[in-house]
Amino acid sequence: MRLLSITFKNIKKFIQHKPFLFAFLVISQIVCVIVVFLVCGFVDNANRESKVIQEGANIFWINLTNYEELEYSISYNGENTYYIDSEGNVYTKEEIADLKCPEGYFSDVCYLKNFKPKMEEFIKFLGDNYSGIAIFGQVDDKVASISFLSGLSKDESEISKELSDFNNSNKNIMRISTSDCESVFGKKPVVGDKVNLGGQEYTISIIDEDIAGIDIPYNSIPDNFLINTIAVYTVEPCTPKEAAEISEKIKELFQTENFDTPEPRVLDEVQNIQLAYGITAAVIIMIILNISRVYSYVLTYRKKTFAIMNICGASKRKIFLIYLVELMLTLIVTFGIALLIFHTLILQPIAVSYPNFLISMTSQTYLIIFGIYFVVAVLIMSLTISRFISKSAVEMERSGD
Known part of the structure; x- marks a missing residue:
């Protein structure tokens, strides 16, 4: 609880002293996540038949x-x-x-x-x-x-x-088309008409020209x-x-x-989905590497904060955890904002031209992308933070970091 309290104070100071830098860090992550969604969707769609709206038989x-x-x-x-x-x-x-x-x-x-x-x-x-x-x-x-x-x-x-x-x-009601009613019962259907079926009297309640036969x-x-x-x-x-x-x-x-029985999904389709996730993972890694450079730049502006914590007796492990928790919070928040923007503002317009996006971008897809994004970001950023705190405040001043 104390760790979270210190982390939030740290973020608050960062926003107060460098609001534009903080905004750039957050916005860049949101844009990157949306790009990942688009890459995953387009790769998956490129490997599907354009008119297939339902995935698999059931x-x-x-x-x-x-x-x-x-x-x-x-x-x-x-x-x-x-x-x-x-x-x-x-x-x-x-x-x-x-x-x-x-x-x-x-x-x-x-x-x-x-x-x-x-x-x-x-x-x-x-x-x-x-x-x-x-x-x-x-x-x-x-x-x-x-x-x-x-x-x-x-x-x-x-x-x-x-x-x-x-x-x-x-109730004994019936849905029928005009042609079927005339061929079977010898009369043009009117809603409310009574017809006999199997010794029971049924009332025509719906006339639907899109059906064949009689529906009860x-x-x-x-x-x-x-x-x-x-x-x-x-x-x-x-x-x-x-x-x-x-x-x-x-x-x-x-x-x-x-x-x-239903036909299972063909191997090609499974491979296409794996390809979509594979390319998505590669894009995520490249994006996180670029963001890590931005985050490394952000850390250099926080040398004084690091030095103060170091002088006050905070261990490098504790400082590492403070920065890591801060990073994890920003990852979760930015991913959530990106998901909200993509799902509410971008997905439906794209689905007009690429209807299979509605198949590709499911809850499972979002969770898989978040898992890859979160794990890769934490691993790469952990290395960036470790490299930063491995130097003393004096060494950073001398090196110009």
């Missing part, structure tokens, strides 16, 4: 049906609106609507009453890394029946309040809903180890081998 696609037992495989070509089975037979949309799925096509988990408890267990297993689910299914066993989408998400950072309220609703809240899925596929979203992209652990849980709960 979706598990899980097929719940026994599609290997299907005697024919139906695929849909959206451009020409026709279906082809495994033997090459072509069906129109009207013809395929009368075909039924073979017996055993739907697994036990496809039925809603069996699916929900397993999904609750899976969400509990994912814990804080669970972001949301999207469920694709139908209300009968026809191969060509329209797919209905439903989901339950806790990540609502990028959706409107209207859609958030819709997703979490317990997770809590209002009809009992005869048959689930084909689910997409499970995690908060963060999974590591290969995490993906393997989640895959084992999927096999255990849903009794299926038919799922796709």
